Amino acid sequence: MSLFNLFDTAGSALHAQTIRLNTISSNLANANSASSSTGKTYRAREPVFAAIVDNFSTGEDAVKGVRVVGIVESQKPLRREYQPGNPLANKDGYVFMPNVNVVEEMANMISASRSYQTNVEVMNSAKQMLMRTLSMGQ
Amino acid sequence: MPMNFDSILGINEKALNMEAYRARILGANLANSDTPGYKARDIDFKAVLSEAKTGNRIEPLTVTNKMHIQPEADTFGTELMYRRPLQPSLDGNTVETQVEMAEFTENALHYLTSLRIINGRFNKILSAIRGE
Secondary structure, eight states: OOTHHHHHHHHHHHHHHHHHHHHHHHHHHTTTOOBSSTTTSOOOEEEEEEEEEOTTOOGGGSEEEEEEEEEEEOOSOOEEEEOTTSTTOOTTSEEEEOOOOHHHHHHHHHHHHHHHHHHHHHHHHHHHHHHHHHTTTO | OOOOHHHHHTHHHHHHHHHHHHHHHHHHHHHTTTOTTOOOEEOOHHHHHHHHHHOOOOOOOOOSSTTSOOOOOOBTTBOOEEOOOSSOOTTSOOOOHHHHHHHHHHHHHHHHHHHHHHHHHHHHHHHHHHTO
16 A cells, blocks of 8 residues: 555556557548448447456455457448549458548547546656655754 | 654554555556446445454455355455446446546545645654753
């Protein structure tokens, strides 16, 4: 039981939010990556968060932070566009566009960066508390 | 009059421990602000404080066999409770970042206050020793 564990907890959240930001930037970068078949088309990715729970202890040490248990691909239908001039177009003249919703991704990005900021703030507070504790009695 | 550190620090030492403990709970809540299904937790600070003041605390259940359901770990004689959300979200997460952040900041200030009081007590003793 110590304030130092707060750094681990906030650190795990920073890590998780970084992964989230990475998938968002990957989605945005590939928002217009056309492909000739549905199998090869990029699909929007999203991390799945889960709390790190210690099953062997209840109460005080039960929740230790957050982790990414996996990254799932969106199952939304792909966009089919008629672009006969595109070198990637299939024999009917269609290309398949990723199912990335740019507006959704931008909103997600803001949420992720705010969460990141919050956890940095937590770390700063914890640092201040610890520094004051270290200088106790001086 | 006999003097020991317990009587000098009084309840402030317990408060400091308590606030450090609470900072960790609130930190875990903030870390899981985007985790689906996570339930925000907290302790009843007032109840713990009155327990520490009066000294009568409810003992946890005694377990006679390790296969029995274990009682909640003894954390200052209080149990972790779940926060009631003001606006529940669809994914089952009950962390409201603004609420948790406000509680966290308040708790951090309380911690620093307790620390300052303890510092003051120590300084008092130091000046008594030096005879200034």
